[in-house]
Amino acid sequence: MTTAAICTIGDEILIGQITDTNSAGIARELGKNGIRTTMMMSVGDSAREIEEAVLKGLQTNDIVIITGGLGPTKDDVTKKVLYTLSGSEGYRTDARQLEIIHRILSSRGLDVLEINRQQASVPSRCDVIPNQLGTAPVMAVRFPEERFGHRAVLYSLPGVPYEALGALPDVMADIRSAFSIATIRHKTIMTYGIAESALSEKISGWEANLPENVRLAYLPDPLKGVALRMSVYGEYSEESADGIFRRQTSLLKEILGSSIYAEEEKTLQEVTGELLLAAGKTVSTAESCTGGLVASLLTSVPGASGYYLGSVVSYANSVKENVLGVPAEVIDTYGAVSPQCAAAMAEGVRRLTGSDYSVATTGIAGPGGGSEEKPVGLVWVGISSDKGTRTVKFSFRNDRLRNIERFAASALNALRLEIV
Amino acid sequence: MTTAAICTIGDEILIGQITDTNSAGIARELGKNGIRTTMMMSVGDSAREIEEAVLKGLQTNDIVIITGGLGPTKDDVTKKVLYTLSGSEGYRTDARQLEIIHRILSSRGLDVLEINRQQASVPSRCDVIPNQLGTAPVMAVRFPEERFGHRAVLYSLPGVPYEALGALPDVMADIRSAFSIATIRHKTIMTYGIAESALSEKISGWEANLPENVRLAYLPDPLKGVALRMSVYGEYSEESADGIFRRQTSLLKEILGSSIYAEEEKTLQEVTGELLLAAGKTVSTAESCTGGLVASLLTSVPGASGYYLGSVVSYANSVKENVLGVPAEVIDTYGAVSPQCAAAMAEGVRRLTGSDYSVATTGIAGPGGGSEEKPVGLVWVGISSDKGTRTVKFSFRNDRLRNIERFAASALNALRLEIV
Numbered sequence: 001m002t003t004a005a006i007c008t009i010g011d012e013i014l015i016g017q018i019t020d021t022n023s024a025g026i027a028r029e030l031g032k033n034g035i036r037t038t039m040m041m042s043v044g045d046s047a048r049e050i051e052e053a054v055l056k057g058l059q060t061n062d063i064v065i066i067t068g069g070l071g072p073t074k075d076d077v078t079k080k081v082l083y084t085l086s087g088s089e090g091y092r093t094d095a096r097q098l099e100i101i102h103r104i105l106s107s108r109g110l111d112v113l114e115i116n117r118q119q120a121s122v123p124s125r126c127d128v129i130p131n132q133l134g135t136a137p138v139m140a141v142r143f144p145e146e147r148f149g150h151r152a153v154l155y156s157l158p159g160v161p162y163e164a165l166g167a168l169p170d171v172m173a174d175i176r177s178a179f180s181i182a183t184i185r186h187k188t189i190m191t192y193g194i195a196e197s198a199l200s201e202k203i204s205g206w207e208a209n210l211p212e213n214v215r216l217a218y219l220p221d222p223l224k225g226v227a228l229r230m231s232v233y234g235e236y237s238e239e240s241a242d243g244i245f246r247r248q249t250s251l252l253k254e255i256l257g258s259s260i261y262a263e264e265e266k267t268l269q270e271v272t273g274e275l276l277l278a279a280g281k282t283v284s285t286a287e288s289c290t291g292g293l294v295a296s297l298l299t300s301v302p303g304a305s306g307y308y309l310g311s312v313v314s315y316a317n318s319v320k321e322n323v324l325g326v327p328a329e330v331i332d333t334y335g336a337v338s339p340q341c342a343a344a345m346a347e348g349v350r351r352l353t354g355s356d357y358s359v360a361t362t363g364i365a366g367p368g369g370g371s372e373e374k375p376v377g378l379v380w381v382g383i384s385s386d387k388g389t390r391t392v393k394f395s396f397r398n399d400r401l402r403n404i405e406r407f408a409a410s411a412l413n414a415l416r417l418e419i420v
Numbered sequence: 421m422t423t424a425a426i427c428t429i430g431d432e433i434l435i436g437q438i439t440d441t442n443s444a445g446i447a448r449e450l451g452k453n454g455i456r457t458t459m460m461m462s463v464g465d466s467a468r469e470i471e472e473a474v475l476k477g478l479q480t481n482d483i484v485i486i487t488g489g490l491g492p493t494k495d496d497v498t499k500k501v502l503y504t505l506s507g508s509e510g511y512r513t514d515a516r517q518l519e520i521i522h523r524i525l526s527s528r529g530l531d532v533l534e535i536n537r538q539q540a541s542v543p544s545r546c547d548v549i550p551n552q553l554g555t556a557p558v559m560a561v562r563f564p565e566e567r568f569g570h571r572a573v574l575y576s577l578p579g580v581p582y583e584a585l586g587a588l589p590d591v592m593a594d595i596r597s598a599f600s601i602a603t604i605r606h607k608t609i610m611t612y613g614i615a616e617s618a619l620s621e622k623i624s625g626w627e628a629n630l631p632e633n634v635r636l637a638y639l640p641d642p643l644k645g646v647a648l649r650m651s652v653y654g655e656y657s658e659e660s661a662d663g664i665f666r667r668q669t670s671l672l673k674e675i676l677g678s679s680i681y682a683e684e685e686k687t688l689q690e691v692t693g694e695l696l697l698a699a700g701k702t703v704s705t706a707e708s709c710t711g712g713l714v715a716s717l718l719t720s721v722p723g724a725s726g727y728y729l730g731s732v733v734s735y736a737n738s739v740k741e742n743v744l745g746v747p748a749e750v751i752d753t754y755g756a757v758s759p760q761c762a763a764a765m766a767e768g769v770r771r772l773t774g775s776d777y778s779v780a781t782t783g784i785a786g787p788g789g790g791s792e793e794k795p796v797g798l799v800w801v802g803i804s805s806d807k808g809t810r811t812v813k814f815s816f817r818n819d820r821l822r823n824i825e826r827f828a829a830s831a832l833n834a835l836r837l838e839i840v
Binding site for chain 1: 434456457710716723
């Protein structure tokens with residue numbers, strides 16, 4: 001199996017000022033392409049440290065990917081290392097990257113200074129993969145078998161995550177051609193509402209019967225649920241991989257039904273938005289314990305104004321009563337955290353905004369405020385539409401912020417289930 | 421200077437399923453204690469890989485901190501490495517950790533099984549630092565000078581971030597006593613509203629005149645602004661460090677005035693909440709472009725119900741008009757993104773909820789919807805109280821999600837400035 005080491009460069013990583021997210025992003029992409037990451041390293045902006053880490057990686061791996069140390073003011077360090085390792089003689093200017101530099105700076109109304117032009121200058125024995133998103137190019141140094149006992153390639157990417165991850169498709173294409181790696185195809189099935197361990201039990205029979213060349217990964221996320229990623233390895237044509245995915249997805253749907261909310265990488269808010277757009281329907285929200293997070297998630301999707309009307313965050317009972325019209329006797333009799341209140345909130349905000357659907361949350365996020373009867377982590381979700389109003393209860397056992405996330409995702413999922 | 425290497429362990433890190441946040445958290449804490457992190461590594465759940473990485477770290481560093489590979493089902497790998505490296509002869513049970521295991525499991529209503537008891541069993545030559553937050557203890561292996569040419573200590577922490585970071589104060593105390601490291605004292609000043617580069621220019625004179633033993637770090641964050649951390653190094657008594665901090669903070673306040681919102685690590689929402697609580701006042705929010713994020717931030721603080729009444733997220737103009745009472749002619753004449761609309765939204769939600777203060781946002785988060793006159797990144801914030809209503813404009817140049825964050829933080833800061 002082709003293997004890789006990842007090395008991120010930057011004093012700001014070593015002092016903990018920034019969390020290295022490049023390594024995880026690169027490792028995910030390598031994994032999708034069937035390449036195993038054997039180690040990750042982070043070192044400071046020092047040529048000696050970078051060279052040492054890169055050599056360590058190259059000795060036991062086919063591929064080393066480094067990020068960082070390529071900014072206009074940092075250029076020298078990483079490039080010097082590439083110069084030495086590649087045995088370059090002089091520098092050359094890459095015309096394609098220079099053009100990109102001109103384009104980017106002029107779009108920002110800036111002049112191209114010598115320091116900017118320098119970024120297109122690369123050690124003579126480095127191949128360039130143009131970086132469309134920034135001024136520093138991706139560089140590749142190719143080592144013959146004699147050097148480390150196996151063919152190896154070193155890729156140097158910019159440190160800015162947006163640019164590093166943006167360059168990955170081109171880098172992966174280069175890797176696939178350099179190492180003639182068989183294409184791996186993936187299909188991701190998004191599920192919500194079943195915990196990872198329960199899900200694994202539920203689909204164990206299906207999983208055991210997967211064809212030998214199909215691997216399965218569980219990818220859990222508090223806001224997205226559990227994503228199931230099937231990967232087809234080996235020399236299969238695209239058609240037969242598609243066939244496998246179709247068959248396995250349909251078997252999975254028989255087991256999981258509406259717990260599946262998408263057959264590609266998506267969020268609950270994206271899917272819910274698409275359902276609403278397709279149906280030409282609108283939604284509003286009434287939030288107590290989630291404090292605006294459901295609204296914030298729904299409006300994080302570009303174009304949300306096409307179906308999202310608004311929310312009333314009714315943190316105080318007075319707002320529940322005066323704005324949403326929850327009857328005082330509902331709160332007095334059953335409490336604010338009750339199915340009766342969740343229903344009245346959902347109906348209230350639907351009346352107020354005139355939306356087709358509405359969803360309401362009322363619960364106890366903690367750390368304080370719980371009781372034996374209504375513990376921290378309890379939430380009631382109300383859903384209202386012209387089909388009527390229903391409520392559903394969820395219980396979690398997390399800290400305040402994680403509870404709020406789970407509450408919000410559960411509300412979005414309840415809304416989705418109501419629409420489909 | 422005392423140096424450290426950090427090594428995180430776990431196949432889930434190498435496949436990119438989780439982002440390693442432990443390394444940054446540990447590096448920050450080491451830095452606060454005057455210890456320089458020279459390298460970070462991540463390796464898989466393999467004894468050979470762990471041992472190799474640990475030895476590499478120990479050869480050139482005083483301290484190596486590893487996290488992970490200690491769960492009830494993973495116990496063996498890391499412990500075997502510690503067993504070998506420490507030259508242990510057999511295992512012993514740590515009574516303090518066993519007691520914690522009993523306490524944690526019984527609080528969850530679970531029985532203590534053999535697999536749980538095993539977690540309190542440690543190689544004979546490992547010191548234990550009890551882990552109060554989880555079942556796996558922190559272990560320390562102390563190496564004499566003969567072994568690596570310098571005294572060295574290896575610390576093994578659990579992988580769960582909450583437990584790893586929670587154990588750090590005890591680990592740092594052990595490090596300070598093992599290496600007789602002089603205490604470093606820190607003071608963090610939180611600022612909002614001045615970009616890092618402008619801030620650096622504004623305080624360059626002050627910075628140049630800082631006493632020699634004081635170092636300054638800029639720590640920028642989209643939601644918190646720029647934190648300035650002063651660190652006093654060297655053999656100073658606590659009193660004189662306090663004196664330095666008092667003098668320098670007061671000089672800084674003369675330059676930055678109300679841009680400083682806290683003299684310790686805090687968020688805008690915490691400080692705003694404290695101001696409201698102290699004044700016995702309440703607040704409500706009316707949000708368009710921020711879609712509930714201001715509400716979500718305010719309610720992320722435990723106890724927010726003491727001052728936060730609620731929000732109207734008026735994404736649709738109909739909600740602005742019908743719920744918040746924004747006159748239709750305001751929207752027709754000036755548009756929804758206008759100071760007039762921001763003011764009417766703020767006044768509307770204050771009337772609706774009866775709050776003492778209110779804050780409103782209306783802007784263009786993007787990617788679409790901008791014009792020459794009202795570009796993407798423009799936001800109007802309205803603030804209303806019994807002193808009247810005022811509006812303030814901000815412009816940013818980010819992607820949708822980052823724009824929404826900046827809008828929300830600017831609104832919180834405008835609210836804070838209104839209260840003080």
